Amino acid sequence: MDKISVLLIGGGNIAHILLNELGHRIRKSYYHDLRKTDLEATFLESFLIPEVTDIVVECAGINAVKQHGIEAIKAGKDLYIISSGAFSDPKFPTELLNHLKSSTSKVFVPSGAIGGLDIIRAVRTRISSVRLIMTKPPSSLGYKERFSEPQVVFEGRVEKAIERFPQNVNVAVTLLLAVGESAKVTVKVVVDPTIDRNTHEVEVKSSAGDYKIVHENKPSPNPKTSYLAALSLASCINRRFDRLVVGG
Ligand SMILES: NC(=O)c1ccc[n+]([C@@H]2O[C@H](COP(=O)([O-])OP(=O)(O)OC[C@H]3O[C@@H](n4cnc5c(N)ncnc54)[C@H](O)[C@@H]3O)[C@@H](O)[C@H]2O)c1
Secondary structure (H helix, E strand, O other): OOOEEEEEEOOOOOHHHHHHHHHHHHHEEEEEEOOOOOOOOOEOOOOOOOOOOOOEEEEEEHHHHHHHHHHHHHHHOEEEEHHHHHOOOHHHHHHHHHHHHOOOEEEEEOHHHHHHHHHHHHHHHHHEEEEEEEEEEEEHHOOOOOOOOOOEEEEEEHHHHHHHHHHHHHHHHHHHHHOHHHHEEEEEEEEEOOOOOEEEEEEEEOOOOOEEEEEEEEOOOOOOOOOOHHHHHHHHHHHHOOOOOOOO
16 A cells, blocks of 8 residues: 545544655545634545545544444445544444444544653553543633642542543543543543643553653643644554564
């Protein structure tokens, strides 16, 4: 395979980074968005999948996954989902898995804004606990009051964390999908008035070893999205071309 044709769902920030990163791999690119953007690709006002499309790539948001993800599977296309929070919907994952049973399509959920999922996959059956520690300045968690020192504002099950801090749903759900058992995953949220950048720490305890991954992500042009999220999606797509596959 030398080049592919892609249909992007969403023509915003991640789509721009993606086309920039994958340009030399792409034969033809289309995008569907709620509005026409300045993306250098053919705009599709309605979600119709051109026959020539090899892959469908969601970079729009959780609702877009729920609206169009199944259509991509029905059309026999591989689907890349960056808004992994869609898997926290009570119905969507079951519906998706049911359609996959009678399809040759594959669904890829890239690591997004976190790393270490290769370790988690490798030791998955030996994991005793995984903890996600998010440390953020008060404003990025929506706090208006002043904090004089770092303070833990939440510690508990991942499902509750998603309810309380929905802006972090993608990272938490990707982690949950990788671990596979929500009872083993806890989330701690720390508000720190002395920092201006979010950090995510992932602590894994397993019988194969203990691991701690610290992420200090830089934002992309859309400040809500880490650069790493877009680059990880591009890297995941790029792996389709690898003849020598390094890393799990
Ligand atoms: N997995 C992760 O770690 C991670 C990290 C960051 C962002 N994300 C996801 O990536 C998404 C896109 O990020 P971005 O920085 O490109 O955002 P963006 O706002 O720059 O671009 C999103 C584009 O999608 C379009 N859109 C929104 N809903 C749509 C729908 N239902 N159908 C079609 N188009 C729709 C918007 O009009 C916009 O042009 C975010 O919403 C988030 O869910 C995931």
